[in-house]
Structure formats: structure tokens, C-alpha cells
Amino acid sequence: MPRRVFLAAAVIGVAAFGIYWWLTATALIGGALVTERAYTANLANGQTVFNAGGCSSCHAVPGQPDRLKLGGGLAIPSPFGTFYAPNISPDAVDGIGRWTEQEFIDAVTKGISPAGTHYFPAFPYTSYQHAKVEDIRDLFAFLKTLSPVAGKVRGHDVPFPFNIRRNIGIWKWLFMDGKPFLPEAAHSQQWNRGAYLVNSLGHCAECHSPRDFLGGIIAAQRFAGGPNPEGEGWVPNITQKGLGDWSEKDIGYFLETGQMPDGDSAGGSMVRVIRNVSQLSPGDREAIAVYIKSLPPVEGPPRPKKTKSGDQS
The missing domain is CATH 1.10.760 (Cytochrome Bc1 Complex; Chain D, domain 2)
Structure with a gap:
């Protein structure tokens, strides 16, 4: 009897872990995909999206007047820890200079990094998920016209268990619907x-x-x-x-x-x-x-x- 109980518990444990692994996978999150067709970005619209999205509010380097120096570093306190806004300038080392357009769209609308991990929802992708893909493409093109800013932003101060990024997959499952805005x-x-x-x-x-x-x-x-x-x-x-x-x-x-x-x-x-x-x-x-x-x-x-x-x- 103890052996059967142990085996049943093991099977239940493996099944629970499998469900957890499935729910927390970034691949589970659907969203916009760009195609290979030619696309001419509208930089004026990209600037509008930049201003409407408040990108500089978090990502401009603190303590300097130029809102287009997007080297990040702003501390964003929360009940779950303190987050630090990343560098989103076109810098190839510390910013998004090497990102593809699809990686940028996935980051903004799904909260997924180019490395395939979840971003913390201090990044408001729960709202950005409703944006038009053309707007995000234009924003990406606009950001690439700005000056690169060197400098790696420090890591977040988030205690256990909130620092386990995998768990954010469950949070997204609860609070994201992936639906576009419909007039x-x-x-x-x-x-x-x-x-x-x-x-x-x-x-x-x-x-x-x-x-x-x-x-x-x-x-x-x-x-x-x-x-x-x-x-x-x-x-x-x-x-x-x-x-x-x-x-x-x-x-x-x-x-x-x-x-x-x-x-x-x-x-x-x-x-x-x-x-x-x-x-x-x-x-x-x-x-x-x-x-x-x-x-x-x-x-x-x-x-x-x-x-x-x-x-x-």
C-alpha cells in the first residue's frame, strides 16, 4: 500500500509540474506576427506612438533634461520589489540595437524578451497588447532614429518568490486576453x-x-x-x-x-x-x-x- 501511495503521489506531482510548465511557457502566449512583406514605417506616427505610450517617462535617463536619451535606470517601486527601467536606446550592446522587429513586437505586446523569458508586468504590456501592430512597428522604426546611449541598467530588486520569471506565465494567463482593440x-x-x-x-x-x-x-x-x-x-x-x-x-x-x-x-x-x-x-x-x-x-x-x-x- 505505501508503495502505491508513493507512486500515485509521484504521478500527481509529475502531472502538476507538467501543467505548471505548460502554463508558464512563453510559447503559450499568442499575439501579432509580422510578415515578410515590405513595410514602410511611418516615422511621424512612430513619434506619436512614442509620446502616447509614455516611453520616455520610464526609459529616459533620470536627472537629465533630454527625454530622448533612453538609457533607462529609473527606479519603479512596487509592493513586489523595485524595478529598474531598461535601456531601450538603439545601442547595440546595452540597448535594443540588435533586436529584430518581431522581438520588439513580442516584448511590447506579449512581455517576452528576445531570450524567451517573461518580462515583469511593471512593463505595462497588459495595455500595450491591445495596440495595433503597425503602431508598434512604427514605434520601433522611430526608436532606431534616436541616439544610442551606452550603459547597462542594474538588475531589479525583487525578492523570492516574485523574482521567479517563469511564474509570470500564470499571471499573464490570469490577466492578459491577447485581444486587439476593436472600435x-x-x-x-x-x-x-x-x-x-x-x-x-x-x-x-x-x-x-x-x-x-x-x-x-x-x-x-x-x-x-x-x-x-x-x-x-x-x-x-x-x-x-x-x-x-x-x-x-x-x-x-x-x-x-x-x-x-x-x-x-x-x-x-x-x-x-x-x-x-x-x-x-x-x-x-x-x-x-x-x-x-x-x-x-x-x-x-x-x-x-x-x-x-x-x-x-
């Missing part, structure tokens, strides 16, 4: 453009939504604000529950200048976001404003009360 016929072209920018390239929900204990966005409270994922302060609710008094014009002006209707201005990481979206065309900012204004009111998580010492922002 809604019931809405205008402008609304759909705004929806596309907000939900894919702009990845607004990544900061403006509360997350569960696994770090996944709570779908029922999408855009409803919550604790700052970087650990300090509170990210505002951008549904009509939080922005009910803002007009489309107010939202568009904020995206251009960082100025709020009450005279206050953007702070924290939103300053970097404004620096990017202010480079978009007025039409794109208006489209974002139209979409944001259309979001129905959603009650977000309760904001902690300030303590007597005033240490809760």
Missing part, C-alpha cells in the same frame, strides 16, 4: 480614437485602477483610482465619480498643460505623463478627453483617512 460602432470616430489611446498606448488604467493581491487590475473598478502603485500617495479616480465637474475642455487643457480647473497642477509621476501627452496633436488630446468624459461613475476603494501626524497623502 465600437455605437460611438464616434473621435471617441474610438480616445478609447484606443487610453486603453492601449496610454495605459491609463495601469495607474488609475486599484489592484488585487496578485497585482492585477480589479476590472470592476477600472479607472476608479486607488493607492499609488509606486507606494506613495493616492491616484485619483478619473471616471465621472472623480471628474464629474470637469468638462472635456478642462481635461484636454490638463493634458496639455498639467493645470487643473481649480488652479492646482499635476504632481508626482503625472508630471512626466503630461510632458509626453502634451506632445500629442490637439486632436488626439481632444479624443482622449472625449473618452475620459464618457466613463461612467465608478466608486473606487476607500481612501485612508489622514493620520494625526499628517503622513498619509
Whole structure:
């Protein structure tokens, strides 16, 4: 009897390991594939994608004014550890200079490195997965026109067990659907453009939504604000529950200048976001404003009360 119990346990263990290995494999993740047909990149669109995607917010070298020096190094704190944004300049040694177009698409839309490993979801590929493949190809072409920046970024400070990249395959299985953005016929072209920018390239929900204990966005409270994922302060609710008094014009002006209707201005990481979206065309900012204004009111998580010492922002 003990031998049979042992064999049964061994079979169950092997089967469980096999399921785990299958679920965590990068090959399980579907997505866009480029073809061998000739493609002429639109560099102007690539620059738009760069600005809409906020690439420089994380990947520009900290402490210097040139937002196009994409040597990385920014520390991104989280409940799971501190991540450091990598070098995405065209440098052939330390950046993405040797990457193929397909490798870049896989990285951006699937969170898979050229070495075939999972990227941590501090990289917002859960939103980028909805981007058009042509936009990502144009972005890749635009990045290759920028100046190479030498310098290898340090490794992430992520403790066990969160540092096991293989486990991210299960996280992706839970929180990624691999679906492209599809326009809604019931809405205008402008609304759909705004929806596309907000939900894919702009990845607004990544900061403006509360997350569960696994770090996944709570779908029922999408855009409803919550604790700052970087650990300090509170990210505002951008549904009509939080922005009910803002007009489309107010939202568009904020995206251009960082100025709020009450005279206050953007702070924290939103300053970097404004620096990017202010480079978009007025039409794109208006489209974002139209979409944001259309979001129905959603009650977000309760904001902690300030303590007597005033240490809760």
C-alpha cells in the first residue's frame, strides 16, 4: 500500500509540474506576427506612438533634461520589489540595437524578451497588447532614429518568490486576453480614437485602477483610482465619480498643460505623463478627453483617512 501511495503521489506531482510548465511557457502566449512583406514605417506616427505610450517617462535617463536619451535606470517601486527601467536606446550592446522587429513586437505586446523569458508586468504590456501592430512597428522604426546611449541598467530588486520569471506565465494567463482593440460602432470616430489611446498606448488604467493581491487590475473598478502603485500617495479616480465637474475642455487643457480647473497642477509621476501627452496633436488630446468624459461613475476603494501626524497623502 505505501508503495502505491508513493507512486500515485509521484504521478500527481509529475502531472502538476507538467501543467505548471505548460502554463508558464512563453510559447503559450499568442499575439501579432509580422510578415515578410515590405513595410514602410511611418516615422511621424512612430513619434506619436512614442509620446502616447509614455516611453520616455520610464526609459529616459533620470536627472537629465533630454527625454530622448533612453538609457533607462529609473527606479519603479512596487509592493513586489523595485524595478529598474531598461535601456531601450538603439545601442547595440546595452540597448535594443540588435533586436529584430518581431522581438520588439513580442516584448511590447506579449512581455517576452528576445531570450524567451517573461518580462515583469511593471512593463505595462497588459495595455500595450491591445495596440495595433503597425503602431508598434512604427514605434520601433522611430526608436532606431534616436541616439544610442551606452550603459547597462542594474538588475531589479525583487525578492523570492516574485523574482521567479517563469511564474509570470500564470499571471499573464490570469490577466492578459491577447485581444486587439476593436472600435465600437455605437460611438464616434473621435471617441474610438480616445478609447484606443487610453486603453492601449496610454495605459491609463495601469495607474488609475486599484489592484488585487496578485497585482492585477480589479476590472470592476477600472479607472476608479486607488493607492499609488509606486507606494506613495493616492491616484485619483478619473471616471465621472472623480471628474464629474470637469468638462472635456478642462481635461484636454490638463493634458496639455498639467493645470487643473481649480488652479492646482499635476504632481508626482503625472508630471512626466503630461510632458509626453502634451506632445500629442490637439486632436488626439481632444479624443482622449472625449473618452475620459464618457466613463461612467465608478466608486473606487476607500481612501485612508489622514493620520494625526499628517503622513498619509
